[in-house]
Amino acid sequence: MATIYEVSKLAGVSLATVSRVINSNAPVREATRKKVEAAMAELGYRPNSVAQSLASSRSNSIGILVSELNGPFYGVLLSRIEAEFRAAGKHVIIAAGHSNESLERESIEFLRSRNCDALILHVEAVSDDYLIELSGKGCAFVLINRYVEELADRCITLNNHYGGYLATRHLLELGHRDIAYVSGPMWKHDAQERYNGHREALAEFHINVDPALVFEGDFQETGGEQALAHFLQQNLKFTALVCANDEMASGAITSAHDLKIKIPEQLSVIGFDNVNFAHYIYPKLTTIDYPIGDIGQMAARWVIKNVYQQPNTAIQEVFEPRVVQRDSTHACS
Amino acid sequence: MATIYEVSKLAGVSLATVSRVINSNAPVREATRKKVEAAMAELGYRPNSVAQSLASSRSNSIGILVSELNGPFYGVLLSRIEAEFRAAGKHVIIAAGHSNESLERESIEFLRSRNCDALILHVEAVSDDYLIELSGKGCAFVLINRYVEELADRCITLNNHYGGYLATRHLLELGHRDIAYVSGPMWKHDAQERYNGHREALAEFHINVDPALVFEGDFQETGGEQALAHFLQQNLKFTALVCANDEMASGAITSAHDLKIKIPEQLSVIGFDNVNFAHYIYPKLTTIDYPIGDIGQMAARWVIKNVYQQPNTAIQEVFEPRVVQRDSTHACS
DNA sequence: GCTATAAATGAAAGCGCTTACATCATAGGC
């Protein structure tokens, strides 16, 4: 492992000059630069990035914190972020916070201790105050799917409210009036917003919300199964089902198959997220597209623009959802 | 940010003593230890892990290199590895090599430059020689789904050959004799092994391989679609289809639906991997279970045992696949 | 050629921590 000292001896220049060549951060005479580059090539020199980081407090890498490493949502997000940074010659360091406040904090500390130049945070459990304080410490970060008013210029979000509205309006436009709703865990902000959108669509068609047709699910397949069982047990009349995410929609559809309920003829189902398994569900799921890949890419661009000062296209901070119509919804007969 | 120097002044001990307390790597008198811990608590001291790494050439973290960050397979793998290390108080640093030799090498260099204590490598494009040479450099790593004879004690693999055999034998036992096979890209070792297993099962039932009933796919959904189209175009007689992975199986099933071919009544289909979307496919996919989560966990345990010298249960190096029977296969009528 | 200014380079200190070897303190045996 050659060091910068060996390169400087071979090239006949100082350590500082070698550093200047490596970092292109100060003018170096062309002839000098060529000598240094030749010496580096001859020695197969690779900078020690830990030493670079200690000396400069930077690392040419970006920390990403997601809730889980598994799942269609996070895979797409991570993949798109990584691709954008790879193209810009940067590395990513990924951590998982498991929607647990303590683990989220530890993960943030881990990423900061690695001198990540910036963080992209998809966090749910830490408080707004914690994030505001983190920002006050000079930590550069951008938030995904989290809106904090005081940090508005660094939040990249989906318009969840509008997505919930679109899902329900889609069914209303198909003629459905008795629409059951399976929400996500209501402590989660996006679950709340999607539900509010659902209510707005009902209001627009002058339909009162029936609390019996609302079930709080867990954003997992089991939530959809339990919700359908719950609604059926109550002998409620409903011809359509809005699930606040695709996983719960798949659970509901699986249960409907088992109960010989025909989808969409007897029950129309719409999900939310358009995760990549949605089209494996049979019949193919009608859903609300959540462009998580685009959102991740935009977060990466935010960092490249604001932290690395590389001009870029405009930063889009709010993404609009859209209906992806497939086979699981049907006019109400 | 308090430094070790400030802690030593407050506690009235040397830097070395503070370091010894932090690292528990040398005896420290109990009273001294308590003084140091009190000083650290009062100052809110957190070690600078970059400095620790530079001084010690270690980082308390493990590098993981996978082909992609997205996809059901990798999500499960990463998640299980991370969980095992989290429980052991270690961090992971994840990189993606995209099955590209140059990117795989760069990623390995990135992870090494971060002083990762060990690497867990799921690599396809780099050569055996490169890996042997890497080992010779003293780099500690364990390979997943890659067998290199010279590095046999650090390879954790699935018995792909047996899995291919099981898939085909399952159909043979259901009475099928005309079985089409969709392989993965044949430069990939696991694709080769699965195909060999397929051939062994046929041989066991004294059936000759018909090259017309073999199609080389791409391990993606499109491979399954193209394969089915290819076989049908040839007007071949076949009652069953083995796909070398679940994604191709899903593509074939989707095409069959579009062509009004009833699964499994007219065509039985079996996949491989048992990735988590397999049960969303309709009818639910019969497949070969590839316990990638368990394999990842075992790789983590290998590191904990061999790199961190923490005794552990025995290391299982070869995992056996098994048939997961669902709804996409059926007796041949 | 001389002077002033700008450009290029070098010397030295420091980033925060680890660790080998030196030194000091303590305990046990004679």
Add this chain to the structure above:
DNA sequence: GCCTATGATGTAAGCGCTTTCATTTATAGC
């Protein structure tokens, strides 16, 4: 009490690099 061995702690150097300020070199104008 003295000597020896062991345990505990301190000192100093170093990990590989960056960056500030001092020094040297090159250039332009007179």
